[in-house]
Amino acid sequence: MNRTLSNWLQALEHLLLPPVPLCGLCGERARLPVGACKSCLDSLAISWRKREVQGYQCFSLFPYQGYGRDLVHRMKFQSGYEIAVTLGLFLGLAAREEPALAKVDILVPMPLSPGRLEIRGFNQAALLADNIKGVWKRPVSSCVLRTRETKSQSGLSLIERKRNVQGAFALLPGFDLRHRTCLIVDDVITSGHTFLAIAKLIEDYGGKPMGIFAARTEILSRSDLHAEKL
Ligand SMILES: [Zn+2]
Incomplete structure (x- = not known):
């Protein structure tokens, strides 16, 4: 032929x-x-769960263990663009059906430090937010930025985690968050300290923070919760 x-x-x-x-x-x-x-x-x-982190409502899709943990790792460290697109789609579909999230005005992806962004080439939280927006029409706002490099939270104690992210974020000038419900988007919630640092910043500027995550670690033990309040 x-x-x-x-x-x-x-x-x-x-x-x-x-x-x-x-x-x-x-x-x-x-x-x-x-x-x-x-x-x-x-x-x-997949099991859609609500968790309150110091009074803020947070939602997540699957446990951060086994296959779910592998996926999050591949998404972050092996240029997992397709994984972020797919998990973003899942989160968008779930968020769209969640009555507690109906009041959300904007999606705020967890910012990555410039150093880590350069190494990784993309911010997985921003990719998740863009794909949530694809099915659940909420605007994405990159209004929060990191003001300094922070260590990776994994491997740190709860008190070290809190110190590590304290004052590490700022709101870009020109954004008005007053009375706006802001849904913070990230790949995984563990101790919640990084989420809390941004949630409190948003609240300081008059916004109402909530959170959405692909994966979650299980609820912290009593002693962990005590340490978290310190
Ligand atoms: Zn498959």
Whole structure:
């Protein structure tokens, strides 16, 4: 068969049998309309949860363990653009159905320090927010920025976590947050200290903070909660 005919037949085949879109999480199996395959959805053990962090309402999609933890790691450290797109879609669909979030005015992605942004090439929280916006029409506002580099929170004690992020964020001039419900978006909530640092900043400027996260660690123990108040 000559080359032109072969190319033509291949094009015809694609037209008649378009390639099946693959799962946005594993990239291996055919995706369901929700963007991921059944196997990934089962492994994630999705369970929409509400948690109050010092009086602020926070929502999350799956436990930060097993497959969910692997996914978050791949999204952050292996240029997981497709993963962020898919998890953002999940979060948008869940947020759209959550009555407590109906009053949200803007999405505020957790900012990344310029140093880490340069290394990673993208901010996973901003990607999540952009894709939440894709299905749940709320504007994304990058009104909060990091004013200094902070250490990674993992491996720090609760008190160290609090100190690490205290005063590390600022509101950009020109943004009016008064009476606006701001949904802080991030990949994972652990001790909640980073979320609290931004929530308090937003509140200082008259806004009403809430939070949405792809993954969560389980509720902290009593002694952890005591330490967190220090
Ligand atoms: Zn999959």
